[in-house]
Amino acid sequence: MNKPAFIKAGLVLAMSAIGHSTLHAAAPDAAGAALMRDLAVCAKPAWPAAALARGVTGKTTLALRIDGDGDVIDARIDVSSGHADLDQAAVAGVRGCHFHGFAAATTAEARSAWKKMQFVWTLPTGSALPAAELAALMAKAEGGDAAAQVRLGWWYQAGVHGTLDLAQAEAWYRRAADAGNPQGQVQLGKLLQSGPEPRPEEAVEWLRRAARAGDVTAQGELARTYLSGAGVVRDAGEGLHWMTQAAASGKAMYQVAAGVEMLRQAGDDADRAAAVDWLAKAAAQDDPYGKLFLAHSLASGQGIVRDDGRAVELYRSTVGRTAGQAEVALGSMLEEGRGVPADPAAAAALYRQAMAVPHGPDFYRYGRLLATGTGVAQDRAAAIDVLLQGANLADCNAMRLLGQLYLEGGERAERAEKAYGWIGRGIYCRARAGLPLSD
16 A cells, blocks of 8 residues: 655644645655645635634644545544644544545545645734733723724734633624724624624614715625625615715725626616726726726626727736636637637636636636647646546536546446536536526
8 A cells, every 4th residue: 555645734824813824745746746736725724713712823633535536535633733622623624625636646545545634723923912002902992992992892803812702802892883983883793794693683783874974894894795695685776885885985896896796787788887987997996806897898898899909908917816817818818819819828828827826717728728639738637637626616617527528538337427427516516606507
């Protein structure tokens, strides 16, 4: 049996539970590289609130086994961090990972061997503030300073000073909110929406008070609440009303949101033109998503005269700034020769670039080029590896094409079962997303 590869995942989480990970494979072989790529797209485990509040750190080494579909079939703690909650969070996190690329690159025997993976839980240095600063802020808050009350509430909510206490956070936000402070009202509303015991009706009322007073953040939050139906009856009209109120502030992020939602609800050309106007305002501020969605409108002629050349220019200006979306759009224009001479090799380079984000549609498009030999050397095995990663990122088209490639590879029972399984997943995925079942 092959010796288990050792994969080290350095997980550095800030006290707000937001951080980054660095991954290193012990050997530069195909299996190790595939495992590292799969780990790179795997969601980080959630930092347990109690451990975050205690400010504890440590290293959890896990051993795991993977099946032929890339799913974790068994996971155990190999070396404890010394903190049971951190260890269990690591186990729960890795059980949710899918190692499709690794499964495709290894034999059944190699997959079933135990693989090791290490999570390093590290708090950032200098995150705790001096006790004197905490005492000074507490004195201001107790004296009725609303800004200090809001800041103190955030400290308790985020676990600053190692004290994570949502009840205290709510109490301080409420004192500021009751005094009419819009920021306190917004923070209280958001906490009531997302806390362990959500109170959506009260949350909306606080957001509405702040929104009516002209607080832009409250207007945006209220808009998102009604558009998503999170804890309230979904009301697209009410959501769009508040989003356009927020957009009127001149902030590009709300102008983009208003433009996109207006296009979604548009009933006629006048509505679409008004939507594009919001996108153009955001694009004029060099907002990458404003440029991206304006380019989409130009490429489709939606709400504006179609102009493929200008769309290409806008897409080029947002490459690397829109989480892979501009790369897909520009790549498709290059493949089709729309607004620019056809250049499938350049399209392939764009897709490869965005796969590092990682962005599922780029895996699908690059896998398709590998499968057909368009713009790149044809490589069916590499195409399957890439499409497995796209499927892991929930790309419906990657799932369907993956199934087709398996089907073309032969009619053995095992291969056919995989093929129809992936095709079925792709169809179900597209149906859930409201997409047509075939192109």
